[in-house]
Amino acid sequence: MTDESLTTHSAAKSVAAPRYSGWIGSIVNARLYRYTIGFLAENPKARLILLLSFPLFWMVALHIGPIYQMAKISFLQQYPLINDAEPSYTLANYKLFFQESLYFTPFLRSLVFAFCVTLATLIVVYPVAYYVAKVVQPKNRTKALLLLLVPFWAGELIRTFSVIMLLANRGAVNVLLRELGIIDRPIPLLYNYFSLSFGVIYLIALYMLLPLYSAIEKIPNSLVDAAADLGAGPFTRFRRVILPLSKDGIVSGCSLVFLTSVGVFASPLLLGGPNTVIFPEIISSFFHGASDKWPVGAAFSMIMLVAALSIAGLFMRIVGGGRSTRFM
Numbered sequence: 001m002t003d004e005s006l007t008t009h010s011a012a013k014s015v016a017a018p019r020y021s022g023w024i025g026s027i028v029n030a031r032l033y034r035y036t037i038g039f040l041a042e043n044p045k046a047r048l049i050l051l052l053s054f055p056l057f058w059m060v061a062l063h064i065g066p067i068y069q070m071a072k073i074s075f076l077q078q079y080p081l082i083n084d085a086e087p088s089y090t091l092a093n094y095k096l097f098f099q100e101s102l103y104f105t106p107f108l109r110s111l112v113f114a115f116c117v118t119l120a121t122l123i124v125v126y127p128v129a130y131y132v133a134k135v136v137q138p139k140n141r142t143k144a145l146l147l148l149l150v151p152f153w154a155g156e157l158i159r160t161f162s163v164i165m166l167l168a169n170r171g172a173v174n175v176l177l178r179e180l181g182i183i184d185r186p187i188p189l190l191y192n193y194f195s196l197s198f199g200v201i202y203l204i205a206l207y208m209l210l211p212l213y214s215a216i217e218k219i220p221n222s223l224v225d226a227a228a229d230l231g232a233g234p235f236t237r238f239r240r241v242i243l244p245l246s247k248d249g250i251v252s253g254c255s256l257v258f259l260t261s262v263g264v265f266a267s268p269l270l271l272g273g274p275n276t277v278i279f280p281e282i283i284s285s286f287f288h289g290a291s292d293k294w295p296v297g298a299a300f301s302m303i304m305l306v307a308a309l310s311i312a313g314l315f316m317r318i319v320g321g322g323r324s325t326r327f328m
Contacts, residue, residue, distance in 0.1 A: 067305070074298035093299035103282060103300065110279035111307070113197075114262035121201050121208045121257050122250065129212035129249075130242070134221070145213070152206045160270050163199040164190065191273035199271040204260045208253035215249025216242070251320045255312045262308045279304055 073079050077088040097103050132144045151159065166172050169186035177183045189195055219242060227237045265280045272278070283304065286297030 070298045071302055073295055074302050076295045078292055079294045079298075093295045094303070096296060097300060097303055103279075106277055106279045106282050107304070107307075109277075110262055110304070111311070113193075113278055114258050114308075117197055117200050117204075117261045118254050118258045120197065121205055122254060124201065125205050125208040125253075126212060126250075129209055130216050133213050133216040134219075141217075148209065149206065156203060156266055157270075159203055160199055160267055163195065163202060163271060167195050167198070190271065191276075193272075193276055195271045196268060196276050199267045200261050200264055203264075203267060204257050207256040207260055211252035211256070212246065212249040215246040215252075219245045247319070251316055254319075255316055258315070259308055259312055263304065 074093055075089045075091070077090045077092070078085075081087060097107070128148070132141060132148070136144050154162075164171075167189040168174070169188075169190075171189075173189060174183070174186040177187070223241055223245070224237055227241050232240065263280055264278075265284060268276060268278050268281055279300070283297050283300045286293040286300070
């Protein structure tokens with residue numbers, strides 16, 4: 001390379017790299033800056049590693065790590081270990097689940113309950129999501145969503161107690177029915193499957209609402225108008241146009257609601273009764289007090305986790321299918 005070309009290259013490089021003056025220039029030219037922020041700004045691989053480090057740390061420390069620890073405890077014969085004793089591993093904790101119907105029955109009850117809650121939530125929330133996404137004017141949709149999201153700003157316990165106040169013998173429902181002359185004595189709406197289902201649906205409806213709203217809003221209105229012009233009635237338009245095109249939202253919402261409802265714990269304690277005991281309550285009983293049943297509770301937790309994820313994955317595989325939407 002000639003001297004003239006070297007001079008031209010140096011001049012171009014000096015133009016490409018901006019120079020800073022004052023205190024900014026002193027910071028940029030400092031060695032600490034060049035080997036930290038400056039290095040990250042100039043190195044794409046370093047930027048990628050920095051961006052991935054935070055979500056990876058979140059996943060490992062707060063998700064994978066606790067699940068790994070729970071799986072490890074589930075194979076121990078005793079936990080916590082006494083006097084730093086050597087851990088002894090066994091499969092008896094898992095065998096106990098299949099040997100005792102006392103544990104297997106609440107497990108099936110939890111799965112059936114989660115399935116019914118998911119289906120009921122879909123039926124209740126779908127018309128609301130459709131109304132907000134297609135009927136409400138675009139300029140008012142944000143306000144409508146905000147009104148629907150306001151109750152979820154409160155904590156789970158506060159909303160659970162609000163359900164108790166609504167369904168109690170002297171709650172709003174029984175008082176209204178008595179004032180209308182429909183009933184003479186209060187209807188027992190609490191501490192049964194009705195109150196439990198009502199409370200859980202109220203608590204987790206948001207997980208169904210947002211995916212459905214996002215999917216329905218993306219459906220072009222021209223497709224619905226074209227179906228109407230071709231003579232399709234409201235039910236036919238819903239069955240052959242709207243429902244297939246909102247399949248992704250249905251799959252996402254149902255998966256989230258099922259995985260949440262299958263492991264719900266606080267609501268069954270407050271809204272359920274002696275005949276509505278579900279599997280999370282059984283699991284929690286092994287961790288209460290100073291008992292040595294933590295490995296059994298950990299094993300039952302892993303069984304519930306694997307079963308719930310397997311059912312949700314199978315549902316997403318069967319209902320979700322391929323990427324392309326096929327009209328029925």
